[in-house]
Amino acid sequence: MTTFGFQWTDQKSSGTKAVFVKKRKNQGEGVKVPTNPVKSSENISKVPKKPINFNNNKQSIKKVTTPEDKSNLFIKRKGKKDKLKAKTDQQINKEFSKPNNSDASAKHHHSLFSESYKNVHVEVNAKGKSVVEKLFSTGKKFSELEIHRHLMSNLEKHKYSVLTNVQEKSIPTILAGKNCLIRSQTGSGKTLTYAIPILNTLVNITPKLKRTDGIQAIIVVPTRELALQTHELFGKLNTFQWIIVSHLCGGENRKTEKDKLRKGVHVLIATPGRLLDHLLHTTAFNAQHVKCLVLDEADRLLDMGFKKDIVRLVEELDNQKKHSSYDPMAMLKGEKPKEESENSEQRQTLLLSATLTKGIAELADFTMKDHVFIDALDESETTNPDHMIIPDTVKQTFILSFIKQRLVMLSALLISKAKQKGKTFVFMATTQMVDYHYELFKRYLLHMPCNKGKLKVGDVLLLDEIELDDSDAEEQVLDVELFKLHGSMNQQERKQVFNGFRKAEKGILICTDVVARGIDVPEADCIVQYTGPQSDDDYLHRVGRTGRAGKSGSSIIFLTHEEQDYISRLQQHKVFLKEHDTEPFLRELCDFMEEPDQHKAILALQRRYEAAISKDKELHKQACFAYSSWSRFYSAFPGKLKPIFDLKKVNVGHYVTSFGLKESPTSVAKIVRGQATKSDPKRLNRKLANHEDNEELKRPWPKKRPIKSISLTTSEFSSGLEPAKKKKKKQFED
Template sequence: MFDFDMLGLAPALNDALTRAKFDKPTPIQAKAIPLAMEGHDILGLAQTGTGKTLAFGLPLIDHMLAEPGKPAPKTAKALILAPTRELVNQIADSLKNLTHDTRIRVVTVVGGQSINRQINALARGTDILVATPGRLIDLMDRRAVDLGQVRHLILDEADQMLDLGFIHALRKIAPRLGTPRQTMLFSATMPKQMEELSRAYLTDPRKVQVSPPGKAADKITQSVHFLDKAAKPTRLREILSRDTEALTLVFSRTKHGAEKLMKGLVADGYNAASIHGNKSQGQRDRAIKGFREGDIKVLVATDVAARGIDIPGVAYVVNYDLPEVPDSYVHRIGRTARAGREGEAIAFCSAEEVDLLLQIQKLMKIEIPVASGTMPAAVKDPTRGGNRGQRRGGGGRRGPQGNAGAPSGNGAKRRRPRRRKAA
């Protein structure tokens, strides 16, 4: 493996990498950066935690440093779109660390924060704009930003953007961008709709793939506990009590479930917080900051945070509820064993979730080791036309929240799942 200084990056970038103690590129970085620096469109496929931000961020900044002149008012030279506020902030923080001693300006726009403050920030123009699609469209509608000067477009975690329904927003944003431009699309999975997206927005792209879809990081130890749904709270507390100082990320399927679980843990004396779509941006930022700094030991989250948390110190990921989309399991457990560390992923599986577990194991091509209990027979979910986790006719891709809020019991009406709001 070669060093970063062998990639031909600008001296200012090499200095920034040295200060940050980055010496050797990860596989996705080693493959993508040279191609991106040559100006090719990139289709990058890699699991979470493999260093995708630097894979697109370093060549992007290198191009920005080589381009003379400041951005005009209300314009941007490059646009990075990401599905969640947490991921936008994470990307921006990484880029700002690399551009600290340069003229490159990075601005973020996300929902849940003052739009007037964002309008003022954009009034000066920016080199790199990092945004969630929904808030960006709000600013476009207010004529607070002109995207006609954008010559670099990056779509990060593009498959999750599809899951969250951002494809319509992208179709509204893309025609406003400048041409010709370089486009880089990064994703952890490659569903059929992603292939259509790449054909629509990439020109003769170079495909870079460093790990097969559905593969977890090598240093993650996985296990599953088979138990009744009512026994989950007790088992979770047993696990948390084994190592009270460890950072533990607990995933719940629904926003209501996450909040209820967090409050129960706090009432029992655990230092816990929660992040989900019903929390304000300020609440989410404070919870993640406290978790990163170790003031909060247990963070309960929904899938909205599965790809937006980059905290190397996470020791355990607990799937309190199994996700209804198998890919989400991979993204969840990818929050541990980051930056070369080891981590443990623990799953709870009730009878209602057996089919979900089987789908996850099929995707990952493994059988997750059993820590306790025995696999029960699958239970038919009364809110669906089949067992929980099975898709109904049409084969459409389901969102991470699924239909968890539908009533149960005989005679319950089958509701159509509502599209989840953008994070």
């Protein structure tokens, strides 16, 4: 060890002020060490400065060292001074070498690009072998099935010719009247699997069905959109006028639905809540002769919490069937009850699901007896149930982006998709996020200023920060229809949006998981997952909205660097993703913004969003609530996905920027809680301001006198009048 020090002596005082000693390992112990040495240069600088006169020798510095070490004295202090001086000179040079405002604007130092690099540690196994389910196995045709000839002609009319794998395995078993548990991938034609046997059975009933015969088949689906879609499919196949098909959905007029049930319905498609409501409270609901009960998307029914409703539904159907068999006149005549007669039929139950879980197996055991399990996958015996089965026609990719650039990257993707034919689903976590992004993109992405390339200050494109002339008015620049859909919308709006999106030539639907199950949009060719799914099944069903019936499609999921482990989790489920090349999206963004530099184009669009949100109070409020709902969603991930999507590991301030907000997360939380608002202060009423000094207006209103009960203090012989008060005599002082 080597220590440094010096000894400072004064002639007036014999005491030692400080000692600075250089000591080597080989040096003896003859040097005295002070009790309170000065440990740093800061403490040395605090010593009172006195003039040093070397000639008079009043103050002198005594060096305690050996002659050979004189050259090494104060090396450490000198090196530190040199470093400080070099650092100061470097800062001064930077200050003098700073460019002017125009040069600084050209470099675009913005917070969006503060994260220049982050570690990517996940290993992408893009060549992994996925579990593939064959959609068409043998090429068998519908004409080979034993179904009614008129039903066969309706199938050919709508270009249904070749059976899918699940249809080939399931339809003959269902036609035989057996209970079935069917598992097949999304988009494999499960709806047609039970629609054909139901219609074929009802057509072959002789004599023909009448409206008074009651409901013959009940189909339970999880969402309203799926109910409308299933009803539409039955309408295509059912050209038989005596077979009545209808649907019941939450949000519809109950009186209208009662009128339908009173007139008579044979095939009823319904959501669980509204179906159970009519079954318990509508007397016109005749379910005594139900021959078939279908639970479509059974896994989704359980996920949405409809298990109790389904159990109650099955119990009520059993009770109505028992009451229908009670015939007192037949008992007096000695005849057998109807359920014991040869003509009585047991109710057939069908469960269909894209995944097979423990809950599905328990539900099948409760609702069915002696059921047949049909798996469309040939290797079902050797396949792990945790493996996801996604059509091989879907190209699955991911985009690894910085948090603060997510909003602009999504905008660039939508700009690219808007120039192509097809339809795009954009899945988001909450209804507030859907509402906010829909309004933001509709106002400030689909519409842009004319000649926006000329609206520059220096080299930076500043949109919405300068006043536009009439010649620079905004116009619609993207030829695409934008839609939104979530569970908080009323039924009429949901129906209009769903039908409008299906009929549109090309469109973008911003939605929640309410349309992630069973929805069939044939032209949907791209699925975008802007927020991660809260379960593995959600990812499976989101991707299943494309690549249906053998068509090709693509799926893109947005992930941050903190969420990249989700790729490894999908690989454990035999789902292998490739990284998507974002260069084409950025080129489209540059062309769209009329800005050749990518950084400048990204910065210009982000500034446009931020400026628009700060000016629009309603949009700013929506942005705050959208961020708040996202934070609640992100903190509610289940335990299996919590290590990947962990709110404690992310920079929430960067996520605030990704919503186009300039405030801090704490300020946004205060705005949401109502403790702070972005509205102007309330102005006083002028009429009230004139009476500001009037004391009478400032007096509080007199309190009402409490009413005292006198029932316990009044005699029964009393007249009820209050006793007269005696007047006090005035006393006069002499």
